Amino acid sequence: MAKVKVGVAGYGVIGQRLADGVALQKDMELVGIADVAPTLSVRALREKGMPYAFYAAATDKLAELEKARVPVSGSLEDLVKKVDVMLDATNAGVGVKNKELYEKYGKKGIFQGGEKNSVADVFFHGYANYEKGLGAQFLKLTSCNTTGLIRAVDCMDRAVGVEKVAITIIRRVADPGDYHRGLTNALQIDHAPSHQALDLMTIMPHVEATGILVHTPVTHGHIITIVMTTKKDVSPEEALAAFRKHPRIRVVTIAEGFQGNASFFRYARDLGNPRGDMYEIGLWEDSIVKSGKDLMFAINIPQESVTIPETMDGIRASMRMQEDRITATDATNANLGIGKWKDLA
Amino acid sequence: MAKVKVGVAGYGVIGQRLADGVALQKDMELVGIADVAPTLSVRALREKGMPYAFYAAATDKLAELEKARVPVSGSLEDLVKKVDVMLDATNAGVGVKNKELYEKYGKKGIFQGGEKNSVADVFFHGYANYEKGLGAQFLKLTSCNTTGLIRAVDCMDRAVGVEKVAITIIRRVADPGDYHRGLTNALQIDHAPSHQALDLMTIMPHVEATGILVHTPVTHGHIITIVMTTKKDVSPEEALAAFRKHPRIRVVTIAEGFQGNASFFRYARDLGNPRGDMYEIGLWEDSIVKSGKDLMFAINIPQESVTIPETMDGIRASMRMQEDRITATDATNANLGIGKWKDLA
Amino acid sequence: MAKVKVGVAGYGVIGQRLADGVALQKDMELVGIADVAPTLSVRALREKGMPYAFYAAATDKLAELEKARVPVSGSLEDLVKKVDVMLDATNAGVGVKNKELYEKYGKKGIFQGGEKNSVADVFFHGYANYEKGLGAQFLKLTSCNTTGLIRAVDCMDRAVGVEKVAITIIRRVADPGDYHRGLTNALQIDHAPSHQALDLMTIMPHVEATGILVHTPVTHGHIITIVMTTKKDVSPEEALAAFRKHPRIRVVTIAEGFQGNASFFRYARDLGNPRGDMYEIGLWEDSIVKSGKDLMFAINIPQESVTIPETMDGIRASMRMQEDRITATDATNANLGIGKWKDLA
Amino acid sequence: MAKVKVGVAGYGVIGQRLADGVALQKDMELVGIADVAPTLSVRALREKGMPYAFYAAATDKLAELEKARVPVSGSLEDLVKKVDVMLDATNAGVGVKNKELYEKYGKKGIFQGGEKNSVADVFFHGYANYEKGLGAQFLKLTSCNTTGLIRAVDCMDRAVGVEKVAITIIRRVADPGDYHRGLTNALQIDHAPSHQALDLMTIMPHVEATGILVHTPVTHGHIITIVMTTKKDVSPEEALAAFRKHPRIRVVTIAEGFQGNASFFRYARDLGNPRGDMYEIGLWEDSIVKSGKDLMFAINIPQESVTIPETMDGIRASMRMQEDRITATDATNANLGIGKWKDLA
Numbered sequence A, B, C, D: 001m002a003k004v005k006v007g008v009a010g011y012g013v014i015g016q017r018l019a020d021g022v023a024l025q026k027d028m029e030l031v032g033i034a035d036v037a038p039t040l041s042v043r044a045l046r047e048k049g050m051p052y053a054f055y056a057a058a059t060d061k062l063a064e065l066e067k068a069r070v071p072v073s074g075s076l077e078d079l080v081k082k083v084d085v086m087l088d089a090t091n092a093g094v095g096v097k098n099k100e101l102y103e104k105y106g107k108k109g110i111f112q113g114g115e116k117n118s119v120a121d122v123f124f125h126g127y128a129n130y131e132k133g134l135g136a137q138f139l140k141l142t143s144c145n146t147t148g149l150i151r152a153v154d155c156m157d158r159a160v161g162v163e164k165v166a167i168t169i170i171r172r173v174a175d176p177g178d179y180h181r182g183l184t185n186a187l188q189i190d191h192a193p194s195h196q197a198l199d200l201m202t203i204m205p206h207v208e209a210t211g212i213l214v215h216t217p218v219t220h221g222h223i224i225t226i227v228m229t230t231k232k233d234v235s236p237e238e239a240l241a242a243f244r245k246h247p248r249i250r251v252v253t254i255a256e257g258f259q260g261n262a263s264f265f266r267y268a269r270d271l272g273n274p275r276g277d278m279y280e281i282g283l284w285e286d287s288i289v290k291s292g293k294d295l296m297f298a299i300n301i302p303q304e305s306v307t308i309p310e311t312m313d314g315i316r317a318s319m320r321m322q323e324d325r326i327t328a329t330d331a332t333n334a335n336l337g338i339g340k341w342k343d344l345a
Helices: A013-024 A040-047 A062-067 A076-082 A094-104 A144-160 A195-203 A236-245 A261-270 A307-318 A325-336 A340-344 B013-024 B040-047 B062-067 B076-082 B094-104 B144-160 B195-203 B236-245 B261-270 B307-318 B325-336 B340-344 C013-024 C040-047 C062-067 C076-082 C094-104 C144-160 C195-203 C236-245 C261-271 C307-318 C325-336 C340-344 D013-024 D040-047 D062-067 D076-082 D094-104 D144-160 D195-203 D236-245 D261-271 D307-318 D325-336 D340-344
Strands: A004-009 A028-035 A054-056 A085-088 A108-111 A122-124 A138-141 A162-172 A208-216 A222-230 A249-252 A281-284 A289-291 A294-301 B004-009 B028-035 B054-056 B085-088 B108-111 B122-124 B138-141 B162-172 B208-216 B222-230 B249-252 B281-284 B289-291 B294-301 C004-009 C028-035 C054-056 C085-088 C108-111 C122-124 C138-141 C162-172 C208-216 C222-230 C249-252 C281-284 C289-291 C294-301 D004-009 D028-035 D054-056 D085-088 D108-111 D122-124 D138-141 D162-172 D208-216 D222-230 D249-252 D281-284 D289-291 D294-301
Touching (some): A013 A028, A013 A307, A085 A094, A085 A307, A138 A307, A144 A162, A144 A195, A144 A222, A144 A236, A144 A249, A144 A281, A144 A294, A162 A195, A162 B289, A208 B222, A208 B294, A222 B208, A289 B162, B004 B013, B004 B094, B013 B085, B028 B040, B040 C261, B054 B076, B076 B094, B085 B094, B094 B108, B122 B195, B144 B162, B144 B222, B144 B281, B144 B307, B162 B195, B195 B208, B307 B325, C013 C085, C013 C325, C054 C062, C085 C094, C122 C195, C122 C307, C144 C195, C144 C222, C162 C195, C195 C208, C208 D289, C289 D162, C289 D208, D004 D013, D013 D028, D013 D085, D054 D062, D076 D094, D085 D307, D108 D307, D122 D195, D122 D307, D144 D222, D144 D236, D144 D294, D144 D307, D162 D195
Parallel strands (some): A004 A028, A122 A138, A162 A208, B108 B138, B162 B208, C028 C054, C085 C108, C249 C281, D085 D108, D122 D138, D249 D281
Antiparallel strands (some): A281 A294, A289 A294, B162 B222, B222 B294, D162 D222, D281 D294, D289 D294
């Protein structure tokens, strides 16, 4: 079977990881990536010897690209023509413009969480609503927090049924290397309910969700606490057993050394994962408690890389590479090496 | 009526504020404060002209104190002899030793939250269990987070009844000016349930409480989110109405400028409050949402000063200055200027 | 003699402190302050009972001001008409527009460091070039870093002569309570030479200055290290002796507890200074070393309040209240309580 | 020629990188690593499938290691017996005890910067004093800051001669993933002169050095500003030309995207470097200015990995694998891929 041809627009924090993720899928081919200027990431691509072909998403920085000796293989339009699917990881607002180009050539488009929901036909999550994405031309992925959160909620929903969740998102404000945004010695609160709770209800309309979001001045991952009302009473041990079976959830303990969000980053670096990335969310065994019949626990969201697997799932759905969520996510997981540690555990 | 004579052991972050708090109570007299060494706070006391008499809590730093020209009025024991009540704000572990001195002279002792619960006869909160403290020789105050949390829970409990709470504590790790502790670019998680939930149940045994605590690298106040199951269904508006009546709760909005924990500190500084302190907890109107029948909202805890009013209440209880919680807390509030803004609001 | 009438435009971080500073000057009268909207600072002014009259700097937020029950005494133009001098602490770019109003009524105007140098006739520092400001209609103050830096450089220049300085500015990126700017887990570098070095040369043209500025994610004060080539060789002890005589420089040691920038803030809070402000720069005795014949040392700049005394000096110069820098700065110092601690030391 | 057999004691931040570094040297063989407990790093080693043999440095955690299913190949003593050289990256104070074991078996030992200078015969830097290390049994490497600093100073010293340097070290306080140390919203100053300046003079006794160190709450690299008095006047362009030729110095610009310390980390991650490590120091072209005849500039020190190449050089010196610094450092550089980018630049 011919490999599905994929392009990536926007070679930033997410775009780079999407490109790497596609390159690892045996049934896909990364045709190239597109960006505007010789950013630090594009310069790194050049220093690595251009493993991915570069397409210029605009013409006004061509001189800069040449000065930085970045070989240009064509325009964004050239890239779009060559692919089956475009993964759009451009800045918010750009994707909706790029969409016109994808439409012009009848190509599929998968947008990241920063774009408005209206950009796509389906708001997508690989585990929670894979079937809705089957054959769709335009998908929009959930944001990093929502993607990770839904993994845990969907997992318990399939195990015992979930009625409602009340979440507290302790959000990192910037990625490592960001200077254009940040917070210094302050916790900032957003209007409740947080958009992540609302987004969860779009994907899982049978669950009631609300939540409060607090920004914190850190860069290595969000932490979410979840108070969950299940349909069937469930003990912490039963919940843990369910979580442990999920390929994209890593159950950890403080005693092992997972003291906080930065431990996942440290561990992923020590594992030798490219960029110190981790595809799985973390879930602390030490955090699971009961509040009456409700369950409460905390998860860790590696914001830079968590949406990569679900985006690969999105390609599978939109291209109908697999018809069901288990076969599709299994394929993604196998290619990304997700779940290997389970055999060791 | 003779004023109640009060001494303060430990002139650090809390001790200074206790001394100032006592000095403001018209029915109390601050006899003096005790500390070991010429710390920055003691040096500031000297530069201010020694408004409070200084007693040396140890003899091994007398030369240092003399070099720093801090006039010494006697020993800790001398201070204990002169007072009716000692407020102990020394480092954890010291209070239990000081207690022997308080016992020797038959004086009352009120310990701060850092000390072990066993140090005292009664674990105390001015609003929630004032009557338990009446006449007790030794009280221990709840910690800063628990003190503020109980204000909000007790408020709703008296209004509509509270069955259970599930809290997420987003904790500041250090006070402004701390160098001996801190966290850098990390969120750290503790074993659940957090001690604050357990402490709440000690004070309010009819409420079930659990929670997760996450340390964050900031200094200006904790934020706690609370998922609360009430006995009677309550709307956000009704809850707000109850909170607004509480003298030690300030209901605020993001639109006014209360964007996060640092806004309370900024506001208190702009108010001209000594040290930029605020005695009230903040409660965001924007944060109140319903999760099914449960209520969810967020509060802000000014960690340096929040326990001062409840400690004044503790003096009132242990010395039987007032026999009921309302008269007592009203007296404390009037002397500290708490609730004045309500008239303006 | 009639008091000099002063108004303040912009009641933010600096404007509030200017207003307080003027209110403390026995030979000045604070007529009022002007701002646009009911910011947190304006709300605090209201909660305090309007110690300063409020003038509306724009008409589009009058409804908001009324809703926040801020009594409005008139427009900015009304305020300008009533004063002799306007202190302009508005956001960069606004001052140049306000200047037209000051010109229309022939009033003096003193602008803060954020405004462009061209806004004023004279770039001013109370100690370094007081005489240049005498009678000038428009002055612009040096920025916080430059103001503090010049104190130290001017002090040594008058003592032994300064040929050149090479400075490293370790800059705080935000003020406590800021959310609109910040940096998270990063040190950011600016193009060299830093503007503070260039500004120093404008005020002290006989000194050669250069420097590198690094932004750090903290809020309580900048630290500057200075490598200084003096005309006459000077020992650390001689330098210290000169610094100790300067009313606006506080020589401190780590052993006393001044471990870093946050210690000054802590100390000022403990002193009971309004808002925890400190007018003096700190200078670490422990930091003074020799590099060959050069002197090297570190100072601390309390960014929120350091320019207040020099702005008071500016009023004195522009209104010719005093004719020489010593008489003028002495008057400012006496009114602000600067240097009192020297008698205690 | 037989490969030099190397072991690593202490598999923490530095130890892991030393092991990786040795594994990359074609003329060395990594026999194994030793640590005490199943730390996060050791768990990662296990998850990776034990690419390096593990030796237990103590017997009291064997049960824990077994529980974590870490296969143990023997004791630290077993490892020492098998190697020619031990790289000791244990916590300060442990290395001096381990030394007895190295002495017992007559093996070479190379200690990291945390250990006391007295632990070794020679205080070593690959570029500055390689010859001193030739054949020595015990070497101690300079610390991360000193290692990077000496690269730049030695480079200019060999180009034009250096008389003296006055440095300002803007130090990161913790590594990513650290919870046991940290600083929150504060800059902390150390007594001057900093040990790095003193250490530089031990390695380069003909240079006078002094400096001030300020701790900052960040994790991704130190920044050092250097005011350098050269023997021969040198322009910024000439200095840059010399720096550009040094294999372990990367000259960068803000315009390329190197806005601060976190950019190097970002770039190294984007390059796909294991753990996001960078062996080179960064040097900002934008930071070079003249202060009279002195040169001033800023460098960036990647604290986790900067000492790895110089430690490889240390193995070469102590084992007399190469007799001169250029041949030795060239071998290290070739094996670590250092300087490859120069061809691209």
